[in-house]
Amino acid sequence: MKRRPLSCFLIVRNEADRIEACLEGLAGWVDQLIILDSGSTDETAQLCRKYTDEVYITDWPGYGPQRNRALAKCHHEWVLNLDADENMTPSLRQEIDQVLSEPDLEANILRLPWQTYLFGKPLNHGRYSTPQGKLFLNKNGAQFKNSQVHEVLQIADPKVRTLTQPLKHFSWRTYQHLQEKHLKYACILAAEKHAKGKTGSLSYASLRFMTDFLQQYILRGGFLDGKAGFFMALVLGQYAFHKYAALAALQMQTDTEQGLSK
Structure with missing residues (x-):
């Protein structure tokens, strides 16, 4: 079975120093790539346009509302929600391709192992190693909690599956x-x-x-x-x-x- 089509969105602002490392792992792999830029003053938007035509300049209503704006633009049922400080790896892409090709896939949330780095050192334990529900089935009113920060994905009758390959996370520059x-x-x-x-x-x-x-x-x-x-x-x-x-x-x-x- 061919992999199910996949939309991906990012909400960004002033990420010119690291956005391309993220987008290089997505462009040409996902079927739709959406960027919502909330008024970058650097070259973030211009760099994003090298990888997708779907770059939208917006205001900033908060994390939850902004993610829901982006979600509304997704054409495909399966949606990947990443941030500019997260990088896909070939092994994670391959695992996602395999899972989304399963004919009898029952899960509607795929949690990706989070490998967070603190000043070059990986954190393999604690809060920042918790797998994240970054990939989900956008059906039956899936939405992010309408909060300014720590916006939780809300999905009816969640059926969660955790993958094995890590998503690289470089949250802090300094x-x-x-x-x-x-x-x-x-x-x-x-x-x-x-x-x-x-x-x-x-x-x-x-x-x-x-x-x-x-x-x-x-x-x-x-x-x-x-x-x-x-x-x-x-x-x-x-x-x-x-x-x-x-x-x-x-x-x-x-x-x-x-x-x-x-």
Whole structure:
């Protein structure tokens, strides 16, 4: 049986330094390649047009809404959702071809093993080694959660199958980029929690630093990745701290403003 047709989309902004490494593994393999560029100020859009005619310049409504915009442009039932910092390998392409050629394929989500690199070192344990549901059947109203960050794929009656070949993931360019990215996500999540009426405190933020560090380093085996694993556990502890410290800061600001208005 011939492989089922495959659409692929990416949402991007200012990825000129690494977008081609991603697209080179996709162009000529997927049957449709869609790029949504939310206003790059570098050459990202121009580089993308070397690999596909379907490059769209958009505003930025948030991660969930942007992925749903891209999903709406997909012509084929099977959809691959990648980011500019993720690279396909020949072995992963071959495995996907084999699975999507199975006549009696029952799965509607294919999880791809995630091989994340931290400053050149692979993280084989912990949060950033969890397989990702990047390839799915776009039927019966599949959508991404309409959130600003950590947008989860929502699909009816999920039937999950995990592949064996890894998807290469190069999330952070530098230490500064790593910290800026995690702080940005933490503040977005804090704002979402605050809007829902949730509160935070510095004591809880400090507790979450410890619990998230220990979960990553001990319970999820980060210590097995050596120095890189210790580094990542500290970063994830910081991420948890920033999320709830930002929530506490928003609450303090709200309390002050309400006090002044009385």
